[in-house]
Amino acid sequence: MYLIQLLLPLYNNSGMRFDDARYTQVRNELVNRFGGITAYARTPVQGLWHEREHIVQDDLIIYEIMVEDLNAQWWSDYRKILEDRFQQQSLIVRANPIQLL
Numbered sequence: 001m002y003l004i005q006l007l008l009p010l011y012n013n014s015g016m017r018f019d020d021a022r023y024t025q026v027r028n029e030l031v032n033r034f035g036g037i038t039a040y041a042r043t044p045v046q047g048l049w050h051e052r053e054h055i056v057q058d059d060l061i062i063y064e065i066m067v068e069d070l071n072a073q074w075w076s077d078y079r080k081i082l083e084d085r086f087q088q089q090s091l092i093v094r095a096n097p098i099q100l101l
Contacts, residue, residue: 007092038064
């Protein structure tokens, strides 16, 4: 089993907040395809990284989906769709093997 995590930005590169409809669309697409989702959306998480000589910050929400089998090609294609939708050069979609206890 795998835990897929999508890290979605709250703001575009100009600092404008994305409308809620974008997140609703992603949520609905994932629920329809996989049957469920966990969303960490009430309080955004904060991503920090070095870019050139300064630190860049991103406020994010996280969507998680559990799947039995990992279809890496589908997730890679979907990541590209999300990069376009959220106007990002790069967007993180990661998969971690998990064991339910």
